[in-house]
Amino acid sequence: MNKIFLHPLPVRIWHWVNALGFLTMIVTGLQIRYVGLMHLMSFSTAVSLHNSAGFVLIANFFIWLVFYLFSDRIRAYHPELNPAKFFRGSFRQIRYYSYGMFVGEPNPHHVSPYNKFNPLQIMTYQLIMFILVPIQFVTGVMLWDVKRFGATIESLGGLRVVDTIHVLIFIIFVGYIIVHAYLGTLGHTPSAHFKAMFTGYEEVEEKPSAAH
Amino acid sequence: MANPLQVGAGANLRNFSWAMAVFCLASFPVIAADGVADLSDQDKICLACHSQEGFNKDLGKGKKMSLNIKGDDFAKSVHGAIGCAGCHSDVSLDKHPGNKKIPSTREYSIGATQVCQGCHEDKAKLYEGSIHAAMLRAGNRAAPVCVDCHSPHSVKPKSVTDTITGLSCKKCHEPIFNAYAESMHGQARGKLGHVEAPICADCHRAHDVTAPSVGTHLKDACLSCHTGAVETHRVWLPNAGRHLEAVSCPACHAPAAQRRVDLRLSETGGGNGAAEFGESARAAVNGLDAESLWNLLRKINQNGGQGKASLQGRLEVRTGVEAHQLADKSRAIRDCNSCHSDGADPFQNVIVSVIGPDGRPVRFSTDKGVLSSLMSVGSVSGFYAIGGTRVKLLDVLLGVVFIGAVSVPVGHLSMKWFIRRRERKNAEQRANS
Numbered sequence: 162m163n164k165i166f167l168h169p170l171p172v173r174i175w176h177w178v179n180a181l182g183f184l185t186m187i188v189t190g191l192q193i194r195y196v197g198l199m200h201l202m203s204f205s206t207a208v209s210l211h212n213s214a215g216f217v218l219i220a221n222f223f224i225w226l227v228f229y230l231f232s233d234r235i236r237a238y239h240p241e242l243n244p245a246k247f248f249r250g251s252f253r254q255i256r257y258y259s260y261g262m263f264v265g266e267p268n269p270h271h272v273s274p275y276n277k278f279n280p281l282q283i284m285t286y287q288l289i290m291f292i293l294v295p296i297q298f299v300t301g302v303m304l305w306d307v308k309r310f311g312a313t314i315e316s317l318g319g320l321r322v323v324d325t326i327h328v329l330i331f332i333i334f335v336g337y338i339i340v341h342a343y344l345g346t347l348g349h350t351p352s353a354h355f356k357a358m359f360t361g362y363e364e365v366e367e368k369p370s371a372a373h
Numbered sequence: 374m375a376n377p378l379q380v381g382a383g384a385n386l387r388n389f390s391w392a393m394a395v396f397c398l399a400s401f402p403v404i405a406a407d408g409v410a411d412l413s414d415q416d417k418i419c420l421a422c423h424s425q426e427g428f429n430k431d432l433g434k435g436k437k438m439s440l441n442i443k444g445d446d447f448a449k450s451v452h453g454a455i456g457c458a459g460c461h462s463d464v465s466l467d468k469h470p471g472n473k474k475i476p477s478t479r480e481y482s483i484g485a486t487q488v489c490q491g492c493h494e495d496k497a498k499l500y501e502g503s504i505h506a507a508m509l510r511a512g513n514r515a516a517p518v519c520v521d522c523h524s525p526h527s528v529k530p531k532s533v534t535d536t537i538t539g540l541s542c543k544k545c546h547e548p549i550f551n552a553y554a555e556s557m558h559g560q561a562r563g564k565l566g567h568v569e570a571p572i573c574a575d576c577h578r579a580h581d582v583t584a585p586s587v588g589t590h591l592k593d594a595c596l597s598c599h600t601g602a603v604e605t606h607r608v609w610l611p612n613a614g615r616h617l618e619a620v621s622c623p624a625c626h627a628p629a630a631q632r633r634v635d636l637r638l639s640e641t642g643g644g645n646g647a648a649e650f651g652e653s654a655r656a657a658v659n660g661l662d663a664e665s666l667w668n669l670l671r672k673i674n675q676n677g678g679q680g681k682a683s684l685q686g687r688l689e690v691r692t693g694v695e696a697h698q699l700a701d702k703s704r705a706i707r708d709c710n711s712c713h714s715d716g717a718d719p720f721q722n723v724i725v726s727v728i729g730p731d732g733r734p735v736r737f738s739t740d741k742g743v744l745s746s747l748m749s750v751g752s753v754s755g756f757y758a759i760g761g762t763r764v765k766l767l768d769v770l771l772g773v774v775f776i777g778a779v780s781v782p783v784g785h786l787s788m789k790w791f792i793r794r795r796e797r798k799n800a801e802q803r804a805n806s
Contacts, residue, residue: 196760197714204709204760208611258785263792308614319683319754325764332771339778343785 162349167277167363171228176358178221183338185214190331215301222294236275240287250280262347272365289337293330300327409444412453419457420444430475438478446527460488460525482520483509489519499580507732517545522579542573552697559697571598584733585696586621586635586689586726595622609707619756621689623696624719625706630695633722634744636684636753637734646673646682647727654725654737661725661739663746670752686756688712688719713760720744720761 168176192199192207202210229235241247253269262268270279278286300323303310307320314323348354349364357363409420422428424444429437447453458464465471475481490497500506500519508516519525522541543550553559553573561570576594577585585591596602607613624632640646653669654661661669666684673682690696712719723741726734743749744762756762 193713193759194763195715196710197716204713205609205611208709212611259788260792263789264796305612306614307612308618311615315755319750320757321750321754321764324757324759325750325767328764328767329770332767332774335771336774336778339775340781343782 162364162366164362164364165273166361167272167274168358168361169228169232169234170361171224173358173361175221175225175228179218179225182214182218182221183334186211186218187331187335187338189214194328212305215298215305219298219302222298225290234274237277238283238287238290240283241280247280247284251284254279254281258347267366272363277363285337293333297327297330297334300324300330409448412444412448413456415458416447416453416456420447423457430470432475432477436477438475438481442526450527451530452525452528460485479514483514483518485520485525486518489525493519496580499578503580503582504584504732505582507730511731513731517541540573542577546693549693549697552694556697556699557701558699584728585693586637586687586734587728587732592617592622619687621687621696623690623699624688626700626702627690627695627698628700628704628706629698630690630692631722632688632719633691633724634720634756635687635689635734635736636723636725636739636743636756637687638682638725638727639685640682647729649673650682650725651727651729651735651737654727657737661737661743663740663743663748663752666725666739666743667748667752683755684725684753686753688758691722712758715760715763717758717761720758 188201189207189211192201193204193211196204201207229238241250250269257266257269260266268279303314303323304327307314314320317323345354345358346352348357349366353364409417409424412420420442423440423442426441428440430440432438452459486497505517509518521544540550550573554563558570558572561567562572571594576591578590583590603613603617606617610616623630638647638650650669650673653672657665670682670684711717721741723739723743724736725739726736729735743753744756745765747764747766749762749764
């Protein structure tokens, strides 16, 4: 096993603040939406927490964005522009997760600071970080003060359109965070990826030599 | 300004039938009251007959119109200064009483509105834009005109404070007036004698009265006195601006009232959507449901040319009586759950309304499902109360995604167990063979 420095401090801070924020948003979002069914806190407390956590997440997003904009590690998010290569890599990764890893095959993706995501992760994180999260922030801010952003809301089709987009992305995030947490246990030990996200160092298998 | 009495009626007076006047004067010495002494001689001559109790005009078919004027009241009224001929300049005294045909007292009152306009042009213009004038134009002869609110022969100066009793509005709106009288405002005005407490016209305006549920003038009226209300709400109420826009004040401040959602058809850029909508909505035998509402809006927008029709939702109380049952603010509804929970009371009653030709809303009952259907995203896009009017299909989707996401680890671990078991068996078979 080799130890490589995969997660710089700003990324780790962003990740865990983001994780806590997402959980807060999901719990308070559920409480707001299902007032009669959930009784974790009052509606007004849930709204206040939801709003506060939302603004913390927006600020936190900029920690992540600024770090990567001024770091060459942003290459980790560069998309694979060759479709054949992308689909081949994705297929190998799916095969590994659904069969290979159970029979001891090595992970087809070899992580490095500039290539820390496998093809499936790159696609997922690009979709989440560059599309879904910004849309969720924008729609959330609009719903925070409907009157102030009334003209924009109207131009987008109305309050229900904005809210429905917000709820749809919320639903995606609920599914995502469950799957994300589970996939985090699929390192060489169940806690390996979690430890790496605290220490910054990921233990990776040595790259098999050409002779193997 | 010339005295209309002198200009319009002077010649007539000179030709007046003195015999008739002498008869009246001799028979009924009623013009000796204090105030009447201040009137002109000409007016006294008029009152010689018209102050007689039971002085009527026979309109035929058993109908009579009272011609009786309380001389003292008239003398003390603001109109005392202009005298009888100020308004009745059409009376030709040499032919008086003549044979002028008057169909009914009501028609005479409606016709007299023209006379009032001569001096009160500004008020007449305001009245023309009112719901009362619109009702009259629409053929409702009972709709109030000037004399229904301002008794012309005893009208007092504006500076005289309106008392809570004897308000003209009460004549037509008695149940509402009674509710007002029992409300915070009515109690303050009546029992406590606070003259600054609002009375009907302070909120509804005196002449340009419009339908209460149309426009923002009532909310503006509330905020014109309760100037700190917006800030006070902002302290504790999230999205206070939106709440004040989409929720009528009585919906929370009349806590005993039953509430409903009014989806008002709003049009931009002209068009005849309201009429078309009304016609189609009336034709919907079982009322409007989510699909028929959606289709109806689409149809109007397809036919409507340049304009765009949409539904603007508003939470309000069901009746005018309830709208006036305003309580002390300590009793106002502050519990978010009363609206933001599933099955909340206000969303059980939904109506769609259009503004009718007389300026009043025409309402159509609507299935409450219009607020929770997926189609509401398109048809009721501007009205949404989190939790209370959520789209049910999104709840189902959340459930499916949650189950799907939880299935991932369960399925993956099952697959792991199954494949490893198979591999173990294969290995055993290979070892045995």
